[in-house]
Amino acid sequence: MDIASIGKFLKKSRRHHGLTQGDVAEHLGVSPQAVSKWERGENLPDMAFLPDISKLLEIGVDEILNAGRADEGKDDSIQKLVDTPLFEKIIASLQQADSLAELALDLDFFVYLGTAQKSDTIAALLNMSDYHLALDEILPYCNQAQRGTVVEHVLEERDYDILEQISSHMSNELKATALEKLLEEGEYEIIEDNMPAFNRKHRDIIAEHFYKTKTDIDIIENFIPFFDKNQRTKLEEELS
Numbered sequence: 001m002d003i004a005s006i007g008k009f010l011k012k013s014r015r016h017h018g019l020t021q022g023d024v025a026e027h028l029g030v031s032p033q034a035v036s037k038w039e040r041g042e043n044l045p046d047m048a049f050l051p052d053i054s055k056l057l058e059i060g061v062d063e064i065l066n067a068g069r070a071d072e073g074k075d076d077s078i079q080k081l082v083d084t085p086l087f088e089k090i091i092a093s094l095q096q097a098d099s100l101a102e103l104a105l106d107l108d109f110f111v112y113l114g115t116a117q118k119s120d121t122i123a124a125l126l127n128m129s130d131y132h133l134a135l136d137e138i139l140p141y142c143n144q145a146q147r148g149t150v151v152e153h154v155l156e157e158r159d160y161d162i163l164e165q166i167s168s169h170m171s172n173e174l175k176a177t178a179l180e181k182l183l184e185e186g187e188y189e190i191i192e193d194n195m196p197a198f199n200r201k202h203r204d205i206i207a208e209h210f211y212k213t214k215t216d217i218d219i220i221e222n223f224i225p226f227f228d229k230n231q232r233t234k235l236e237e238e239l240s
Helices: 003-016 021-028 032-039 047-057 061-065 084-096 107-112 115-126 132-141 144-156 162-169 172-185 188-193 200-213 217-221 229-239
Strands: none
Touching: 003 021, 003 032, 003 047, 003 061, 021 032, 021 047, 047 061, 047 132, 047 162, 061 132, 084 115, 107 132, 115 132, 115 144, 132 144, 132 162, 144 162, 144 172, 162 172, 172 188, 172 200, 200 229
């Protein structure tokens, strides 16, 4: 594990989101000096902080531990504590069950899986009727491709109510993909529920959809408070 590279990756990811070391420290409840030491490669964040860092910087825990390097098809930089025979038993139990509720299975093992093992586990979980019960536990330890698999499944199954639950684990790109699907389906109530998770670019997409499709004004009025002055002005001009 290359601590110096991890520190540089954390610094790059923080700057990409326009955050200061103080912002990160306040979010995590640590000192700015601690964040500075992480970024200088003097030490690593405690494992307990990784899920929160993952959410804040929109990167997977695996990506942090691999310093942002693509890890598909490669050995993980952390030791795999779930060997193949045990993993095969876990997968078999998941595949044979119809729901998580009927399994006496603690998902804490997920963090110790290799990348391919995680992908196989996700595939098995998504086949269950109550897969949403696992998402809060596994998504912090997924990379962006794996999170994309989950979002794709949610959209395909039209389980739109789950989007609010997982939005903090979605990148801006994934949010845009979900938003475009919701607009296409006319799921305006779901979009309204998720508005706090959308940034200005996402809201531009919504506004553009409204004036291109001449959406009913009663629907648009529910979104007006979320638009800035420029978006409201353009929308009023296009619909006048």
